[in-house]
Amino acid sequence: MMANKFKVLCSLLTGDCAAKDVSLTQWNLVIQQGRSTHVLSMLYYRLEQREQLIDVPKSVMWHLEAASIVSEKYLRDTRSEIKRFLPVFASLGVKLILLKGAAYVISDKPCAKGRTFSDIDLLVPKDNIDRLEAALQWHGWASSNQSAYDQRYYRDWMHEIPPLVHVKRHTVIDIHHTILPLTASLKPVASNLFAGSQEVEDGVWALSDIDMLLHSATHLFMDTEFDHAFRDLLDFDGLIRDVLMREFDWQALLIRGREMDLIQPLYYALRYSRRMFNTPIPLDVVTSCELEWTPVLTAGFMDVLFDRVIMPPHNSARLVGTALARKLLFIRGHYLRMPFGLLIRHLFHKAFISPNEKESSAA
Amino acid sequence: MxxxxxxxxxxxxxxxxxxxxxxxxxxxxxxxxxxxxxxxxxxxxxxxxxxxxxxxxxxxxxxxxxxxxxxxxxxxxxxxxxxxxxxxxxxxxxxxxxxxxxxxxxxxxxxAHQYLILHAAAVEKNNKAIIMPAPSGSGKSTLCTALVARGWRLLSDELTMISTKNSMLQPLPKPMSLKNESIQVIQEFWPESVFGHICTDTLKGSVAHVKPPAESVQRSSEKAEAAIVLFPQYQAGAALQLKSKEKAYAYMSLVENAFNYHLLGSHAFHALSNLVQQSDAYELAYSDLNDAISQLELLVS
Incomplete structure (x- = not known):
């Protein structure tokens, strides 16, 4: 039932449906939904790969072409930023490891062609962060202006430092030292991630294929906000399809998930990727994942929530209770990221102290 | 219909x-x-x-x-x-x-990034289009509406869309937007014009829209070739003065007024280079609309 309203878009993206079989009425929905989920440019390149652009009606085509032009700009900008990072990282002897969108695109994952992203995410060993931040400052990247509380929030409790913004180009980089907040109940060991990383281009590294999958699942299903959930799940689907083009050991994924304490997000990613995109994941893999972990509040209940947030906030897909589902998952996300006492303290600060801080600093 | x-x-x-x-x-x-x-x-x-x-x-x-x-x-x-x-x-x-x-x-x-889009007005006569990029307050919309009143074809009063394939201008003949004093100026200059509701107290002051001529709307799929890049400058009491400008100046001013120049990268560079190559550039200081129009009629005759 879940993918019904997005069925045409999903199956065009995965290749289960050909462009020539889509009616104009369906294209109308595909373009609107694709725009609100930020996947139009990915759709362009996937159709190009399958030589189906020729079957796209003329009136529809410009939407895809224009989206691909925007994604080319993202790619150019990312490449030029990386070129500027490289000497800084080299001078410190720190490995430049990309995460998320930038990693998928720069490592030329076929599924990521046309993928856009607003920030460049990097992974750096915690011990190197201070030196790196200081060096990047000399090149114009400065910590975005935040209150003392926010600085502490990031530096003591989170898995990343406050975003660095370039003073002239306004590009944003997020430097992570691990993939979940330090305060989260799940405790993946960051040093494992560095050990498995692979060089994807001269001096540019990404996580191993399996860690990339686990991270993709983690930042989608352990988060508090789901604005890009559809596209993030499409990433997971694409990464799975990509590893399946070669020989892939499903057991290795489960073992690594266990080792990294990430079975929970992996469970969700496998479940919803199959539901939404018909990802070719063997049923026994899902079952063995379920044996290790199932949602406390039952899978059926979580389906009700996640169905509502994975589908984009587009009118055509609005289900009753979407706003409530968002709120509940927002609370869940925070609960997973922080122990209860700290969470209460954090929410109290955000609700009653931060607004006043902003007023006084503005005055 | x-x-x-x-x-x-x-x-x-x-x-x-x-x-x-x-x-x-x-x-x-x-x-x-x-x-x-x-x-x-x-x-x-x-x-x-x-x-x-x-x-x-x-x-x-x-x-x-x-x-x-x-x-x-x-x-x-x-x-x-x-x-x-x-x-x-x-x-x-x-x-x-x-x-x-x-x-x-x-x-x-x-x-619509299949076009290079400029914040500029564009009108056409005798198969010669004039692009008027200009900051707000330079009288661009007023001059554009006045030219349309005298039979020029409206291509667009706000967004000039340039094909990245051949640098031709794609019309977008929407209602022309006038602000503050220019509303009355055009009401007097073009008594038959059809005005919409006057929206008061917007960020831009009072704003009203004028109906484009039927012919401009009907010919909206007919692309036009740019011939002139014009920088109009309304100055109360000034005598009409037409000054030739360098192509490099025209190019850079168009870039400044573009919405998506950087986004389009080399597509935009080539489209704009062609357009500036084929066009003459002028600055026009004026206080009287009739004088300005006669001058521009000469340029495209």
Whole structure:
């Protein structure tokens, strides 16, 4: 039932449906939904790969072409930023490891062609962060202006430092030292991630294929906000399809998930990727994942929530209770990221102290 | 079928129920609104626009509606929704026609990257198009409307769309937008002009829109070739003065007024280079519209 309203878009993206079989009425929905989920440019390149652009009606085509032009700009900008990072990282002897969108695109994952992203995410060993931040400052990247509380929030409790913004180009980089907040109940060991990383281009590294999958699942299903959930799940689907083009050991994924304490997000990613995109994941893999972990509040209940947030906030897909589902998952996300006492303290600060801080600093 | 085939009530009903699928330049907008001001605006200022209620594919799904919430009891606000998102802060009810126009302009400039899009007016006569890039307050819209009043074809008063393939100008003949004093100037200069509702107290002051001639709307699929890049400068009491400008100056000024030059990268560079190569560039200081028009008629004769 879940993918019904997005069925045409999903199956065009995965290749289960050909462009020539889509009616104009369906294209109308595909373009609107694709725009609100930020996947139009990915759709362009996937159709190009399958030589189906020729079957796209003329009136529809410009939407895809224009989206691909925007994604080319993202790619150019990312490449030029990386070129500027490289000497800084080299001078410190720190490995430049990309995460998320930038990693998928720069490592030329076929599924990521046309993928856009607003920030460049990097992974750096915690011990190197201070030196790196200081060096990047000399090149114009400065910590975005935040209150003392926010600085502490990031530096003591989170898995990343406050975003660095370039003073002239306004590009944003997020430097992570691990993939979940330090305060989260799940405790993946960051040093494992560095050990498995692979060089994807001269001096540019990404996580191993399996860690990339686990991270993709983690930042989608352990988060508090789901604005890009559809596209993030499409990433997971694409990464799975990509590893399946070669020989892939499903057991290795489960073992690594266990080792990294990430079975929970992996469970969700496998479940919803199959539901939404018909990802070719063997049923026994899902079952063995379920044996290790199932949602406390039952899978059926979580389906009700996640169905509502994975589908984009587009009118055509609005289900009753979407706003409530968002709120509940927002609370869940925070609960997973922080122990209860700290969470209460954090929410109290955000609700009653931060607004006043902003007023006084503005005055 | 065109908008004026409807009665004003039918037009309002369509907008309020299923929405109106309306042709604007190369685009199709699907506009929904139950606001009488919006219906009146479309009926008055888009009478010659083609509508096709059976059309399955539209480019821009748009809604202009009252913002819900208790604040609406004190001061009713309207918001513009595109594809389920609200890209601007809501405006007061009285400004809903301006919100509709700005909203459609935003739809084009934020998405139609198959064109290089300039913040500029463009008009055509004798197969020669004049592009007028200019900051607000330079009299660009006033001069553009005055030229249209004298029979020039309106290509666009706000967004000049340049094909990245051949540098031809794609018309977008929407209503022309006038601000503050220029509203009265044009009412006097062109007494037969059709004005929409005057929206007061907007960020830009008072704003009113003028209906484009039917011929400009009917010829909106006919592309035009740029011949002149003109920098108009209205100066009260000044004598007419036409000064030739260098191509490099014209190029850089066009870049400054482009919405998506950097986004398009080399596509934009080549399209704009061709356009500037084939065009002459001038600065025109004027105080009298008739003098300015005679001068421009000479340039394209």
């Amino acid at each position: 065109i908008v004026s085939d409807f009665s004003v009530d039918e037009c309002a009903d369509q907008l309020a129920c299923d929405g109106l699928r309306l042709n604007v330049g190369p685009f199709w907008c699907h506009i929904r609104s139950s606001l009488p001001l919006v219906a009146a605006h479309i009926y008055q200022l888009y009478p010659d626009a083609i509508i096709d209620q059976d059309r399955a594919f539209v480019d821009f799904p748009i809604q202009i509606s009252r913002k819900s919430g208790t604040r609406g009891w004190v001061k009713p606000l309207v918001e513009f929704t595109f594809n389920g998102n609200v890209p601007f802060t809501p405006l007061s009810l009285n400004q809903s026609p301006a919100l509709a126009e700005w909203g459609i302009n935003w739809c084009v400039s934020a998405h």
